[in-house]
């Protein structure tokens with residue numbers, strides 16, 4: 134199963150986190166900080182490409 138990972142950096146609460154999700158749960162909200170709920174724009178959302186077994 135393909136897995137996507139994103140690194141989010143929130144400018145509002147100065148926190149950084151990594152979010153993992155699978156293709157079939159694509160409705161997962163990546164646009165908001167999980168800590169303070171501030172909006173994350175594309176500049177502070179980095180897609181991480183990892184290849185794992």
Ligand SMILES: [Zn+2]
Nearest residue numbers: 143146166169
């Ligand atoms: Zn935040």
